[in-house]
Amino acid sequence: MGVLGIIISLGLLMYLAYRGITVLILAPILALLAVLLGGQTDLLPMYTEVFMQNAAGYLKTYFPLFLLGAIFGKLMDESGAAKSIAHWIVAKIGKDRAILAIVLSCGILTYGGVSLFVVAFAVYPLAAALFREIGLPKRLIPACIALGSFTFTMTAFPGTPQIQNAIPIPFFKTDAYAAPILGIIAGLIMFGAGTYWITMRAKKMIANGEGYLPAGVTDETAATAEAGIEKELPSVGISILPILLVLVLNFYLSKVYYPGAKSEALIPILEKFGTAPGKVVGIWSIIIALVVAILFTVIVNWKRINVMETVNKGAYGSMLAILNTASEVGYGNVISGLAAFAIVKGALLGISSNPLVTTAVSVNILAGITGSASGGMSIALGAMGETFYNMAIQTGMNPELLHRIATLSCGGLDSMPHNGAVITLLGICGLTHKQSYADIGMVSVVIPLATTVIAVILGSMGIV
Template sequence: MIMGVFGIILSLGLLMYLAYRGITVLVLAPILALLAVLMSGEASLLPTYTEVFMVNLANYLKSYFPLFLLGAIFGKLMDETGAAKAIAHAIVEKLGKNRSILAIVLSCGILTYGGVSLFVVAFAVYPLAAALFKETGMPKRLIPACIALGSFTFTMTALPGTPQIQNAIPIPFFKTDAYAAPVLGLIAGIVMFSLGTLWIQQRAKKMIAAGEGYLPDYMTDETAATVEAGVEAKMPPLGLSLIPIGIVLLLNFWLSKVYFPGQTEALTPILEKFGTTPGKVIGIWSIIVSLVISIIFILVTNYKRINVMEAVNKGAYGSMLAILNTASEVGYGNVIAGLAAFAAVKGALLGIAPGNPLISEAISVNVLAGITGSASGGMSIALGALGETYYNLAIAKGINPQVLHRIAALACGGLDSLPHNGAVITLLGICGLNHKLSYADVGMVSVVIPLATTIVAVILGTIGIV
């Protein structure tokens, strides 16, 4: 048993280290899963690979591939049509140059809350942020923190209804929908947005007071000067740009709260033939239909402005690596969860607060998200191994499953943003900065503040705030 536990710890440690060194999870996940199996004393390597790892990988693809695919296509279309830029431009102009930090955070927040991926948002918003910060003398090294705060904190995990995958993963585990625990989510979102914005603003004041301008003296930057001339002429009208986001949010709400729940009686016997229930699929269906309708709207209204086939293909191809990486981590997690030694790990996690599954859930999701460097991957591993246990404990303790959903989503957005996180590395690359210059502020708004917010949410959820 001791060797088995050590094997699990070693396997997780190598996964974190080697992923940080740049080795793909597609290769690491099966190899390290089988290493843990070997160290546990089991000899069933090939059966474990084909019947546990690959089966769970395939099951994850079955459940979430449409969301990754449609989300990537939607984001690419918002980018290619110029709609994302139009929204960001409008917010910057409305708030004015004196509120550049708030303008960039809100631009990213509105786009990601509407379903645009954080990578598309970073590419769309960064040139605007660079030009705005340079003109106002705001330190450039704060741009990654602004984009991080708006893209992968409150709109990714907290605000009810967000179509981001991190808010969709808990749905089948807890029989909820994207609007689970709306009051708790709104409170958490406001806390993250307010504290994060305040932190960046205070940091800017200190830097400027110390004599720091847009760039340190030893750096040069050409990005702000190369923002496309006449880009405004290439963008669609603001109203037209906002409609796809409105479709996603409003249609998702109506489908998940009104239409599909009203069809439960008719859907139940149909879904029983497929071995599932309305509670496990309604939330996913609502997001799928909303994204499809929104994509159709974009295509119909912009087919003359863009190369439709090229844009759709780029979005589709871009979704492949993301879904396969996460699915591989899920296969890895289920192999680990099936080991006899994991019973000790599971017992330790559940024993942290035996009377409150919210605490155990928050810790397990956060730790695994930190180890894997992936919010969706860490949460998928944790809920795949312990989701049913948490659900049953919550029902027994009288805790609303919606709270489980929201805590899981919030928890995955904490330690996931440690320095080895792929999104953090990509964001810094887009901005032409490094960890030394910018990570302290990125870490504050995307790790420290979300962790503190999750603690607050656990307390509020425990006393019955939903």
């Protein structure tokens, strides 16, 4: 009955989240439902001492990244820097390669630390105007944005400051540049295969007589798109410098400054706080890089934006994202603490003796159920991260491989139709699941899943 309770709880979480009920309400209620169905009656202790404590622990570790990332993204948006970079890329690549230009625009922005939601709002007006001008089907725009924002720069390319690449750091004692060769290979596969798919789909649609919109359909977002294009933008040089600061500083701090003697000097200091350099310096590196980039962006755009208003918007915008994910983490820890979960855990670990396989399967399943890349990975690693790490150490496997496979895996089944980012993206573009999800699913679910399989094979061969 306990296992059935877990299944019922997870099923309701997926269904009700898709119906639009906030996970802030769903997570504690459904976690306690699983507890009750498992035969336990200590509901309040499970809520206050397990759910809330683990949610609070997640906030302690990752809230600075959510907060700084949201503020940085909002500054890049309000200053026009994000749009400036996108315009420059389109101008250099050419309108005849609009699909490639939009994918690269989104990719460069997300790889530089701009949140995928900000990227969608910033790039959509340009994509809409460009696709309308050259007659490409509008319903492919969400797939272009999803490919550039939800895939290779979120999970694969080493050094990305996106939260999905930071979550494994304390579990595997790694940094944001873990398994760089494997990450680059996986990223290029997703980028190449995804771009090819969208290009082929565009050719087929045009050959069938489809233009920007089907006959008789009007574009209700056209006015918004035009307004976004007309705004005066900063120079591309000034716009891209904050992104370069994030990438360069993150690399320097995590690979040069902290490793070696510096980390050794931190050991006695961090022991007082019950932690170790391997669990924190990777996150510290991202925090410092984002702070410097934020300060630089504020200084160079001081007259262009209302700094206080923009920073406040970014800070407020980070709250829902971090609280949603923290609630999912609290939910996952309640579930993982149930006696019945030992059966589920045993089944997952019994899939293979290869920790890369079990990591990939576990993270993908939970990301798919929760509809959240960060939430699913946090639940999986919170419940089994230590087990995965010990398995890797015992077999002589580099923990960096676990980090990269975990990040790749969280970007597979997470993008099912109930995913919040997918729903938001379709809303921004004024399209429906029926019109655009098939292509979103191909570039952000099918191709990433296939890429993860390839990455597991290469990682098992020792490619780091």
